[in-house]
Amino acid sequence: MLLLLPKDIPKIDEDDPKSRRAAEVIAKAKEENAKSVRAKMWAYRGVSVPINVFDFTVSRHRDGPDLFLIDRDYEGTLLGDCYGANTGIHMRSNGLVVHAACVAHARRKAEYALGNHREHATALLKCFNRLYDLEDQCRHMDWDARFAFRQEHALPVWTLLRSYLENEMSKVSTKEKIGEAKGYLLNQWDGLVKYLGDGRIPIDNNECEQLMKQVALGRKNWLFIGSVAAGYRTADLMTLCSSAIRNDLDVYAYIKDVLDTLLSGSTDYASLRPDAWAKSHPESVRHYRAEERRQRNARRDRARLDRRLSQSESE
Template sequence: MDPKPLPADLDAAHALIQKQAVALELKDKLIEEQAHSVLELKSDRDKLDEKNIELNLTIEKLLKQLFGRKSERRIDCDGQLHFDLGEEPTPEVISALEEAICDARQIVDDAEEDKKKRRRNRSATGDRKFPEHLPRYERIVDVPEGKREGLTLIGYDEVETLEWVPADLKVRLTKYAKYVHPTDKAQGIVSPERPTGLVEWDRFDASIGVEVVAWKYFYHLPFYRQQDMFGASGWTPSRSTLQNIETAVEFALRPLAEHLQCILKQDPTVGCDDTGVLLITPAAMPDLSDHPRGKRITEVLEKAMTTGKPSIKANFWGYYASRLPVVAFDFTVSRHRDGPDDVLSDFEGNLIGDCWSGFQKIQIRSDSRITFAACWAHARRKIDECRSAFPIQVAKLESLIGNLYDVEDQCKHLTAPEQLSRRQSLSRHVLDQIEAYLSSEAMQSPKVLPKSNLGMAAAYVRRHWEALHRFTEDVSIPLDNNDCEQLMKRVATGRKNWMFKGSVAAGERAANLMTIIGSAIRNNLDVRAYLDDVLRRALSGETDWQSMTPHAWKAEHPESIRQYRDDERRQAADRKKTRRARRRTRKK
């Protein structure tokens, strides 16, 4: 209070009281504003802390992508379960669990015996020799004549040394006879019919086209590196020449690529994945009047040309048949749903992929002709990204998901009805456990906040639970889409080398050629031998595309099967099977 004496009259007292009331009101207002500022600062700080955590998680994720372990193989840690199917499983589940453990022990024993057998075979056979079909020549290295006087030759020590001879280019001069009637000039010149060549005037043999295409889409060598490869053999073509040769090969084999795509759509389940690629913006709009996707392409290109963008992000799509040995690729100018919708316009079955909105709603757009199934590898990947912040919860969830893979591994050799029965009993039992754990206290606030990375990963699983559950309804649906994801590595490796596509036509040519080469690789074929044969047959006018599919051609040309690829895949599958079997035999 003011130390001055209080006023004696009433009016002065009222004025003093009013003055003090105004001062108190201003003070309360100031305190309120300060409190509001403190709350705003606290809110801003909380947002910054949340942003900081999010950025740190992003940095951790990027560092893992750059320098971390690329394999998604699960590593045992705290909270890891070993084929545990719950505390009170049904008798059927108990029986299956006991059977799985017995099978696992047998698998481990067989693997150990195979390992010992391979070691014995290596010791017995000694050093491996080069294949017998390779041409050989002899070079005798003798002791100098002065030092072998009085000695008797008793034999030679043989040492095989493999040599590399660069490609040998040859020019074939074909002379077509010309005849003319000596008196009847009206008959004109008579000459034998000339076969269809790869390019005009038959300047390049089919073998050159095979090398250009195989080098680019099998060995991932761009044209400027191919110039060096051909230059080492004495001929240096221009890049435009190599481009024309690729165009000619694709034109001849385009019906084969379309036929392979038709075969793929006969499979009950198709996997789909995509990846981006740069497409150079054209200086002028190409003629798209006859193109089935002309409207969409025109919209994207016009927008890029109007805004002055030098390039746009186009898309390659990969399609992987779950049962039939074929793959297919498609090219679009954007990541728009018209890609899968067009390719699968006459497909009836299941589509498995990530939970992109275009895949989720394909069932509605196709009038239930296509059923979408979600990929468990994507769900597990999102959970695994949270390992550093929530090690116990992640270990539990990944262990349960690992049980799903163990069930698949256990029933892989069974018939389709038996596999479906195991999925509907064992896999659904594990799914019930996952659902229960997602609803448990360990996954609720405050232990796991909804906006945390694990909270969002759990929400992802809950949101797509029906699609993740769909593999238990159809035996043709795999547990994940990893095979198709592996297929897309071919695009990623190629993109790293040839960098971009120069036009829409170039992207579509690449998709067709990768369809043919990708299907040949899936069948473990010698890509060069396969391309050479089917290209020559196509140029000769043959149209029996079914006999030219890789799986049909494989049966007629067993000598062109890359047996070592079959062995590698079998050995990798055996290692995975043994690793999972060892995990199943452990105690909790």
């Protein structure tokens, strides 16, 4: 999204690395007589905590995860695509943040190669389809059971996939689309199989990428962000709205109560988390949304079952 440059460089908060970095970027842009700079909105989706978080940055692209995670001493797993801001975070965080690669991105590489080498691409996609079928089966398991299920059923599929890449595809040219798919899989292998070792980690980050549609919708309506402060406020408001939706809350009721509570001087932030707030305000929970999700999942599962049956008949 475009950030219109202010007349004056924003006041710097010396204790906030993100504030210092934004001031540096804006100062450099003004020296070049630019009218605007391209800012970025990042989305984070908690797994063990049902919260969606948006973060606004005016800086180099990789600064987003670094300023949000590393500077806040986060320790855990970051699931995302193999963009440089994600893949290098393990080293930049001194090993505290582990990168898990999105399997959906790897599958797309094989899909792109269907017109280049259909035999190999089809073989790769069969493995990916099998992996996603297995995820459907363990989706409702607890974390420990999902870990055991993946070790028993998904790990052998990855072993088969690795063997196919190194043997049947040993002479594939790196200049072809199918060669790019092979190279991507082998280069990102450790990140792609990371989810096998932890039942909490999803197989892909599709649900987080869906959050960026909310950013795209806003960008289409706003066209630009008028100031750095406005970007931060936008991220905060989107965090509240998106998290309320995720927890099936009445968005207006939740945000109004949060703002009223904060304006009254309360610092009991834990009680304002959407999952905690839902327990104390059951009248504001929209239970029909859970049923809508159940129906969507049922339609998706049915479509995948039909695909599996169709493949079995063709084989």
